[in-house]
Amino acid sequence: MNDIDSSGSTGGPAGARPWLQVLPEAASAEAGRTDALFFALTAASAFITGVVLFLVFYAFLTRHRVKPQASGPRQERRNWFLEGGWILATLAVFLFFFAWGAKLYIDLNQPRPNPVEIGVVARQWMWEFHYPNGYRSHNELVVPAGEPVRLSMVSEDVIHSLFVPAFRMKQDVLPGRYRQMRFTPTRSGAYHLFCNEYCGTWHPSMRGVVRVLPPDEWSEWLDARRDGDFAGEGRRLFLQQGCSGCHTPGSPIRAPDLAGIFGRLVPVGAERRLVEADESYLRDSMLLPLKDIASGYAPVMPSYEGVLSEAQVMALVDYLKQLRRSDAVVEDAP
Amino acid sequence: MKNEVIPNDLAGGRDYLRSGTGLRSWLLTTDHKRIGLLYLISITVFFAVGGIAATLMRLELATPSLDLFLGDSYNKLFTLHGVVMVWLFLIPSIPTVLGNFVLPLMLGARDLAFPRLNLASWYVFNAGAAFTLWAMVSGGVDTGWTFYTPYSSTYTNSHVILMAAGVFITGFSSIFTGINFIATTHKLRAPGLHWMRLPLFVWSLYATSLILVLATPVLATALLLIAAERLFGVGIFDPALGGDPLFFQHLFWFYSHPAVYIMILPGMGVVSEVVATFSRRRIFGYAVVAFSSMAIAVLGFLVWGHHMFVSGQSVYAGVVFSLLSFLVAVPSAVKVFNWCTTLIKGNMRLDTPMLYALGFIGLFTIGGLTGLFLAALAVDVHVHGTYFIVAHFHYIMVGGMVMGYLGGIHYWWPKISGRMYHEWWGRISAIIIFLGFNLTFFPQFLMGYLGMPRRYSHYPEEFQPYHLLSTAGATILGVGYLLPLIYLGWSAFKGRRAGPNPWGATGLEWSTHSPPGKTNFTRTPLVHEEAYDFSEAPEEKEANRAGRD
Numbered sequence: 001m002n003d004i005d006s007s008g009s010t011g012g013p014a015g016a017r018p019w020l021q022v023l024p025e026a027a028s029a030e031a032g033r034t035d036a037l038f039f040a041l042t043a044a045s046a047f048i049t050g051v052v053l054f055l056v057f058y059a060f061l062t063r064h065r066v067k068p069q070a071s072g073p074r075q076e077r078r079n080w081f082l083e084g085g086w087i088l089a090t091l092a093v094f095l096f097f098f099a100w101g102a103k104l105y106i107d108l109n110q111p112r113p114n115p116v117e118i119g120v121v122a123r124q125w126m127w128e129f130h131y132p133n134g135y136r137s138h139n140e141l142v143v144p145a146g147e148p149v150r151l152s153m154v155s156e157d158v159i160h161s162l163f164v165p166a167f168r169m170k171q172d173v174l175p176g177r178y179r180q181m182r183f184t185p186t187r188s189g190a191y192h193l194f195c196n197e198y199c200g201t202w203h204p205s206m207r208g209v210v211r212v213l214p215p216d217e218w219s220e221w222l223d224a225r226r227d228g229d230f231a232g233e234g235r236r237l238f239l240q241q242g243c244s245g246c247h248t249p250g251s252p253i254r255a256p257d258l259a260g261i262f263g264r265l266v267p268v269g270a271e272r273r274l275v276e277a278d279e280s281y282l283r284d285s286m287l288l289p290l291k292d293i294a295s296g297y298a299p300v301m302p303s304y305e306g307v308l309s310e311a312q313v314m315a316l317v318d319y320l321k322q323l324r325r326s327d328a329v330v331e332d333a334p
Numbered sequence: 335m336k337n338e339v340i341p342n343d344l345a346g347g348r349d350y351l352r353s354g355t356g357l358r359s360w361l362l363t364t365d366h367k368r369i370g371l372l373y374l375i376s377i378t379v380f381f382a383v384g385g386i387a388a389t390l391m392r393l394e395l396a397t398p399s400l401d402l403f404l405g406d407s408y409n410k411l412f413t414l415h416g417v418v419m420v421w422l423f424l425i426p427s428i429p430t431v432l433g434n435f436v437l438p439l440m441l442g443a444r445d446l447a448f449p450r451l452n453l454a455s456w457y458v459f460n461a462g463a464a465f466t467l468w469a470m471v472s473g474g475v476d477t478g479w480t481f482y483t484p485y486s487s488t489y490t491n492s493h494v495i496l497m498a499a500g501v502f503i504t505g506f507s508s509i510f511t512g513i514n515f516i517a518t519t520h521k522l523r524a525p526g527l528h529w530m531r532l533p534l535f536v537w538s539l540y541a542t543s544l545i546l547v548l549a550t551p552v553l554a555t556a557l558l559l560i561a562a563e564r565l566f567g568v569g570i571f572d573p574a575l576g577g578d579p580l581f582f583q584h585l586f587w588f589y590s591h592p593a594v595y596i597m598i599l600p601g602m603g604v605v606s607e608v609v610a611t612f613s614r615r616r617i618f619g620y621a622v623v624a625f626s627s628m629a630i631a632v633l634g635f636l637v638w639g640h641h642m643f644v645s646g647q648s649v650y651a652g653v654v655f656s657l658l659s660f661l662v663a664v665p666s667a668v669k670v671f672n673w674c675t676t677l678i679k680g681n682m683r684l685d686t687p688m689l690y691a692l693g694f695i696g697l698f699t700i701g702g703l704t705g706l707f708l709a710a711l712a713v714d715v716h717v718h719g720t721y722f723i724v725a726h727f728h729y730i731m732v733g734g735m736v737m738g739y740l741g742g743i744h745y746w747w748p749k750i751s752g753r754m755y756h757e758w759w760g761r762i763s764a765i766i767i768f769l770g771f772n773l774t775f776f777p778q779f780l781m782g783y784l785g786m787p788r789r790y791s792h793y794p795e796e797f798q799p800y801h802l803l804s805t806a807g808a809t810i811l812g813v814g815y816l817l818p819l820i821y822l823g824w825s826a827f828k829g830r831r832a833g834p835n836p837w838g839a840t841g842l843e844w845s846t847h848s849p850p851g852k853t854n855f856t857r858t859p860l861v862h863e864e865a866y867d868f869s870e871a872p873e874e875k876e877a878n879r880a881g882r883d
Contacts, residue, residue, distance in 0.1 A: 021796050024784050034712050038783070041710060045703035052674060052699050056692055059677035063613070064684070082675075083622050083668070090667045094660040094706065101710030102653045108712060109649045124489075158485040159579055161644065161719060165785025168716040172645040174580070175484065176573025179646045192794065196719040196787045198478050200485060201405050204790035 027191055027212060028167035029184040030108060035168070037100055044093065108169075112148035112182055117321065119279070119314040120153035122160040122173040124199055125206040130314050132321065134234060135225040139208035141193060143185050144218035151181040152279040152317075156310045161197035164210050170196050178280040185212040234319025237312055241304065255301070256294050259323045268292040282317050349752065349849040364449035365852060370435035371750070372456050373426060378819070380422035380463065385815065387415035392774075392808040395801045400792040408791035409476040410492070416479025417497060421504050422463050424735055425593060428600035429546075430459075430511055432742045433539045435750060437515060439843035439850065440533050442524025442859040447517035455510035458503060465500030469493040478789060480590075481556075483571030483582040487563040495564060498557040505550045508596075512546030515539050524842065526861035530624075533841055533865050534610075534617060537624040538603025541631040545592045545599075549635070553589035556582060583645060587638035595634040598698075598730055599627055601738025602669055605691045608745050609673050611839040612688035613680025616866035619672040626665035633662040643714045652711055659709035666702050670695060680868075685837070686760030690741025693768045697733025701726060704779065721800075722782025725775045733771055740767070740818060747822060748836045752849040753829030759821040767814035773807025840866050 026032055118141070119130030129137045143149050153162060153173040162181060163170035166189075171181040195206035213221060238244055246255035256266075262282070265274040272295045275281055284291050286308060289301035308316070350367045360368060391411050394402045403411070434452065438445055446452050469475055475497040477486040486494050519540050523532070560582070562568045569575030571582045610617050617623055639647060639655030673695055682688070704726040708714050717723060748754055781800035786793060793801070835844040842859055843850075 020799050021784060022780065030712075034716050037710060038707065038713050038716075041703075041707050041713065045700075045706070048703060049696075049699055052670060053696065055674040055678060056695065059613075059674070059680075059682055060684070063678065063680060063682045065681040079619070083619050083672075086671050087664060087668055090664050091661075094663060097706060097710050098657055098660045101712050101714075102656055105643075105652060105656075105711030105715065106649060108715065158489050159482060159645075163719070163785070163787060165716070168712075170644050170715060170718060174573075174646050176579070177646070192785060194785070194787045198409075198482070198485070198789045200476070200489060201409065203409070204405070204787075204792050207794075 024165045024168075025187070025189070025191065026166065026168075027185055027187040027189060028164075028169065029186055030104075031166065031168045031186075033104055033107075037097075037104060040100070041097060044097070108182065109180075110182070112150070112184070115148040115150035115182065116144060117150050117152065117279075118143070119318065120151050120162065120173065121156060121311045121314055122153065122162070122195070122206075123156040124158065125195070125202040127162070127193070127195075127206070127208050128311060130318050131222060131225075132318070133222060133225070134232065134315070134318050134322070135222065139193075141208065141210045142218065142221060143210065143212055144215040145185050145188050145212045146215055148182065148184045152178050152314075153181060154178050154283070154310050154314070158199050159197050160195050160199050160206065163194040163196035164191060165194070166191035166210070172197055178278075178283060185210075188212050188214055233312075234315040234317075234322075237308075237316050238319055241308070243316070246301075253300065254297065256297060258320055262317075262321045262323070267295040269295060279314075279317050282320055283313050286313055286316065348851065349847060350852045351752070351849050353852045362453075364445070364453050366434050366438050366446045366449065366452060367750075367850065367854075369452050369456055370431050370433075373430040373434060373459075376456070376460060376463070377423050377426055377431065380418050381815075383467075384415050384418035384423055385812065387411045387418065389808065389812060391415065392805040394791060395793075396805045398793050398795045398798050398801075403791065405791055406476055407474075409478075409789070410474035412789060413475050413478050413497075414470055417466060417475075417501065419731075420479055420593070420597075421501050422466065424597040424731055425508060426459065426511075427597075427735065427739045428604060428742060429515070429539060429542055429596075430455075432604065432739070432746060433511075433515060433542075433600065436746055436843055437518060437536065437539060438522065439749075439846065439854055440536055440841055441518065441522055442527060442842045442855060442861065443518065443522035444853045444855070446514045447521055448514050451510050452514055455507040455514070458510065459507035462500045462502070462504030462507065465496055465503060467500075469496035469500060472496065480586060481560060481582075482586075483560065483563070483579050484573070484577070487560045487570075487582075488572045488574070495561055498560055502554050502557045505554050508546045508550050512543035512550075515543040516547065519543075524859045524861055527842075530621065531861060531863070531865055532624075534606035534620070534623055534627075535600075535603035538599045538606070538627045541627040542596050542599045544631050545596050545634065549589045549592040549596075552585060553593075556585035556589065559585070580642070580645060580647065583642055584638065587641045588635075591638040591641065592631075592634045594727075594730070595630050597735050599630060601694060601698075601735040601742075602627065604738045604742035604745070605673065605694050606669075607839075607841070608687045608691040608741055609676055610680075610866040610868075611745070611837050612683045612685060612691070613676050614683075614838070614868040615676050615680030616864065616868065617672060618675040618679060619668075620865065623669055623672050626668050629665040630662060633658065633665070637662050640709055640714075643711055644718050656709050656711050660706065663702060663706060663709070666698075670699055670702075684761075686755075686757060686764055687741045687745035687837075689761055689764040689768075690737050690744065693764065694734055694737040694741065697729050697737060697768075697771065701729030701733055704729065717782055719788055720782040721778040721786045721788055724788050725778035725782060728775045728778075733775070737767070740764070743818070743822070745837070746843075747825070748832030749843055749848050749850070751822075751826045751829065752832055752847075753825050753827075754832050754836060755825035755829055756821050759817060763814050763817035763821075766810060766817070770807050770810030770812075770814050774804050774811050775807070777801075777803040777807075840868065 026035060117132060121128040127139050129141050155173045155175040157175060160173040161170055162173055167183045169181060169183050171179055173179060189212055191210045193208040193210045195203055245251060246253040247258045249257050261277045264277050266277045268275055275292060287303060287305040289303055290299055293299050350365055363369065394408055473493055475492045475494055477490055477494060519536060559570050563570045563572060569577045571577040571579050573579060606617050606623060637655060637659045639651055640659045643652050708723060708726060744760055777800040781797050786797045832848045834846065834848050846855055
């Protein structure tokens with residue numbers, strides 16, 4: 001993490017900062033859309049607050065009396081027209097903002113085509129990022145500008161939350177299951193990365209930096225780390241933990257061949273339901289193998305729960321992802 | 335009010351403060367008015383404890399680095415602040431002090447339906463509070479008031495069980511109070527006081543009581559399950575034991591979101607009373623305001639998932655909870671419009687309670703509108719868990735509920751103590767609180783959108799200007815809260831005598847003595863009028879009363 005050129009090594013936006021920053025930088029495709037909704041809500045709220053203040057001051061200026069006196073009829077006439085009017089008007093404005101917010105939220109959670117896939121393991125109190133070539137970085141996430149990124153995140157202990165204000169994105173990171181976060185960085189630079197869910201003593205120190213690099217620089221940066229210490233770990237584990245004993249064509253125990261498995265639709269269960277072999281599916285197949293048995297295979301896979309750490313599981317998933325470009329064609333089970 | 339006139343003599347010539355002296359007569363009392371005062375003492379102490387914790391946090395946050403505390407101590411402080419303020423101050427505040435005191439008077443009753451249960455609720459409340467304070471002095475708890483699992487159930491080494499026991503026990507006192515208010519409102523209304531003649535404060539207490547009775551058991555369940563996992567290793571929330579961490583959040587917010595309405599509905603009720611009295615006008619749209627309290631109570635049970643938009647629940651769940659959250663905001667908005675219309679149609683006087691009520695209307699409007707930001711899904715993804723939400727709920731809880739509570743205390747103080755406080759001190763402190771509050775919390779909206787996460791004891795430098803403003807505001811706010819303690823305390827002994835109805839208000843509580851006799855009324859009042867009948871000036875009213883006598 002020391003070989004990326006940047007002035008802001010402590011995290012946060014690089015370069016001179018005004019003494020009072022009012023708005024966060026916008027460094028993702030999503031940021032501008034969220035800001036637009038935010039400003040519209042601010043304008044509507046300022047207008048409504050202004051109306052309420054105006055009414056209060058107007059009442060004060062015109063209706064203020066020092067001496068109490070008789071006031072108003074004995075019974076208020078019911079004004080259903082007025083009541084109904086502002087109920088409907090409020091409802092209409094609220095529904096408009098609901099629809100806008102919901103549309104953006106659904107979009108945020110839509111899969112993007114061909115994303116850069118990066119794994120995230122959170123633990124008290126650090127972030128670990130797994131890149132497609134097996135490289136790992138800590139407390140520093142490096143992503144290419146202009147390309148969709150998908151993070152698959154899991155925690156090894158308590159709930160954490162990954163928050164990048166400049167992207168207007170956050171997602172809680174849970175133990176025991178993968179959660180996705182999708183964004184498209186747009187501007188090169190260094191930005192804050194915070195843990196946003198209270199996770200214990202050093203929660204406020206669980207910060208890092210997101211570096212957005214131009215795409216070619218990013219590829220260079222990543223290629224320079226191809227032969228790092230971590231790159232081969234998934235493959236080592238695949239052999240050490242005995243995965244290769246069964247998951248190899250021609251082995252005595254019949255198990256699905258895993259070459260090219262990642263991202264494919266796999267039939268599971270007796271009813272041959274199709275599920276996508278994504279990170280969650282692969283993780284659950286290692287730790288909770290009985291959850292979804294690949295159709296046509298016997299439920300003989302042992303559970304690796306308590307044997308493999310989340311970081312090791314992610315290393316194995318990384319390895320299986322690399323196998324995806326292999327030209328071995330896996331046949332569907334009979 | 336041209337109701338049956340109540341003769342101005344107290345049974346035995348003694349008001350409730352003087353009928354029976356000595357500690358025993360207070361600690362064993364079943365008089366709802368005395369129990370209200372006992373609660374007033376308890377929650378004032380807890381407000382001070384929570385306030386001191388807040389002050390220490392604001393001091394730590396004045397600089398970006400960690401200087402006053404270790405990380406753990408800061409974490410324990412914000413947990414303490416949250417637990418004490420929510421369960422030992424906000425939830426009991428208006429219902430147990432003002433509700434206890436005023437509800438039977440408003441209904442023309444001699445006491446609540448179950449006076450002994452009422453006294454029991456105070457003891458249970460203090461027993462729960464004792465556990466909470468025990469947890470505090472024996473080392474504290476560092477989970478945050480939300481107790482999120484699996485941190486609280488498996489990972490932390492702090493005194494979660496003690497603290498949870500405290501909250502669990504306090505819950506029973508909430509349930510006792512809720513049951514008592516519901517039964518009293520149904521069964522002890524004076525003849526002629528039918529539902530659509532009830533003061534709006536009674537409606538809001540009734541709606542609050544329904545939530546207290548229905549939601550509190552779910553919190554108790556959640557806390558018991560934490561204890562089961564922590565003590566016996568039963569796998570409920572921790573995935574390492576086969577549990578589901580999100581399950582806790584569903585249980586917790588199924589209680590804690592309705593609890594937000596426990597904390598704001600009574601404040602709305604106070605504002606309705608005060609706005610009517612100091613505008614000398616029936617609340618515009620009485621029925622709509624009354625039913626909006628009930629709508630809030632019901633819809634409030636259906637929106638808990640909006641606390642979990644980024645916690646990993648499904649996108650569809652998020653969309654549905656967002657829609658319901660926008661819907662629950664409609665009845666609140668309707669109340670604000672109706673209050674404003676009442677102001678415009680009435681004749682305004684700016685006594686201290688009215689200043690608090692107007693402060694409530696302004697701050698609650700901002701708090702409510704920023705709630706829409708949080709309900710709007712994509713914006714919530716950015717501001718969830720930041721200072722934006724800290725500012726939002728303080729605008730509702732402190733700007734709304736505490737303003738409503740103080741307004742109510744000042745409004746009914748002549749009835750409670752029989753004496754008037756110093757009006758100018760009252761107005762000055764109301765204005766100081768309003769200004770100090772805004773200086774404390776408005777900057778937090780800005781730093782929240784900038785990305786400052788909550789529950790950080792140290793933080794990046796660019797947030798410091800906002801933290802400094804906030805700390806400065808908290809200092810002013812602290813002064814504003816101390817003043818009423820002084821001048822109200824002084825007035826209780828030295829203040830000018832108030833007389834039965836110093837504000838020229840309507841409502842049965844103003845037709846009896848200040849302070850009232852032990853049994854409130856010497857004769858059961860009869861009600862002939864709608865609530866808030868200001869069709870006559872106060873002098874005419876007195877004359878009419880005398881004529882009828």
